[in-house]
Amino acid sequence: MNARVGVYVCECGNNISDQVDIAALVPMLEGAPGVVKVMSHRLLCSKEGQEFLAEEVRKEGLTHLVVAACSPRQHLPTFMEVCKRGGLNPYLMQMANIREQCAWVTSDRHEATEKAARMIRAAIARVVRQAPLPEREVEANPDVIIIGGGLSGTVTASMLAGPERRVHVVDRNPALAVALTSLKGVETHGGCEVEAVRGFFGNFEVELASKGSRQEVRVGAMVVCTGSRAMTLQEMGYPGSEAPHVVVLPQDPESLRPYLDALPSGQPKVMFVHCAGRERVGYCSGVCCLRSFKAMRWMAETAPNAQLSCLHQDICVPGRDGEREYQGILGIGARMTWGRLTALAQQGPQVTVSFRREDGSIGQDAADLVILVPATVPNHGARALIDIIGVEAGPAGFVEEAHPMLEPVSTSVKGIYVAGSASGPRDGRATSLLSLAAAAQIAAELRPGKTLRLEAQTSQVCEALCTGCRNCMTVCTYGAIEYDLVAQTCRVNETICRGCGNCVAACPSEAISVKGATYQQILQEIKEAVR
């Protein structure tokens, strides 16, 4: 079948026509191989423009379409829809970005027109070598596995579990909270760890192991809710921290009671030391000042005769309640000192605390009880889990979000989400918010009974050319290429492939190509670009 290419040049109001001489451009494109019609239009993305274009596709019996307009980043989906309305496979349309990358960056009108012609001819040469691609979909399992049964795991599970969606919660701790075990539609796996993960968004197979037994769970998505923990004295590494009257602030201040009971009578001195371990981890955890102040207030009520002091660096108490807590601490007469902890030493019944002041000088103080307010670090086992499931981690070992603002609960692996303090130190409020966000995103992206749309422009291996060297498998980030032991060739799992094309460049036999960006297509574009 002969190609019938239609080329439509959008003036974009005056955005393009101000710099590109449309009247001169149109004849430059006529006669290009396969082109049956070249036309300009005031505004192709307008409702009227879209209808016009869809009608042109039908009326002219176009086999391929070139839209010379704005960036595909702006209107590719728009014009793909237009193709569908006109009865054309949307992949048989190519956009030439003559607005952002031509009209708007070229001051000379003649040069802009010449460049636009080159770009459009390249688009024509590329699109005529394009095969129609099917829109691919895959059945998806709506079930979800949540790793970690703490606050974030519980909130996420309670939002997602329902008659149409089963939720599995795995925790290495054998005893899971009643809040979880009593939830309908939730299956808990206490005392279990994730051993291996296979598959992809919509169809994961997760292998769980507990003492002596193994089981496999099939789910569509995973949520990492492994949380965080306090840094230990050993990890902080302050000299003298093994002193008996030095303790790390526990999650619940009530656990401090035995230490209070052991305090001498009279007016014992209790010192809270903030930012313990901060320099070693390299970040401010942001949640500890407030926790410390709440513990100090508890202590002022529980042991009213204790003299409270606080060795601190920056006071970090953002949010609605932070300032009130801070003022409350000043109100109960806690003595505030600026300093960075350098060393501790038990001297008789008291602990000597050495610290560096802002001006670099060394200060000392003594207390009957020193409470170190610890940095927050990723939970035990998080590192191993991150390696098993293959998500990216930041330098501190927390799971890295796909984007801190736009995708705060997605990870580098599609279908694996992160919630709560697995991605960084969080207070309870932020933990809940992120967990709700993860649940909402999964509810929107993995709907029971709905299929998932897959990347259409994937790689494919020509078995006749493949020598089975497996170079492609080495470079593929997604593990999308499998080796067929019988045929001794490689094969792309198109459900996983994201179409980057790295394997194409790695293949020494030219056996792999990416649909939509074949060697021929790019070569033709190059030819037009250098013409």
Add this chain to the structure above:
Amino acid sequence: MGEMFQPRIVGFLCNWCSYAGADLAGANRLNVPSSITPIKVMCSSRLDPTLVLTALLRGADGVLVAGCHPGDCHYGEGNYYARRRLYLLKEVLAALGLEEDRLSLEWISASEGKRFADVASDFDRRIRELGPNPIRKRGQT
């Protein structure tokens, strides 16, 4: 040379960072030399060195490859592969009688419109200094 040398430069831009950066240069109405014709690839790692070589053998006076900054690749580490392959290719260019400066690999993020315009202008100037592709000059395209 009778008339002024007008270089032909192929700019391979990765879809996620550099192409978006080039769009931003447009949105900010910065000046980008018209000698550069952009070709969008999904990832800089798609660039088989033979494609770059083909561009030069077909007469391109320069080839600019732009990808995401190290660590920012949309596909994880594609740009590292691109870097390895293209540095190796540079070694080969001399054997073909081509100056290695005719190939440039740059990192440009989606927010670096200004950087894209600067990189493009610098590269255009360098290519003008180098003069036409010797292969083209010899009429072997």
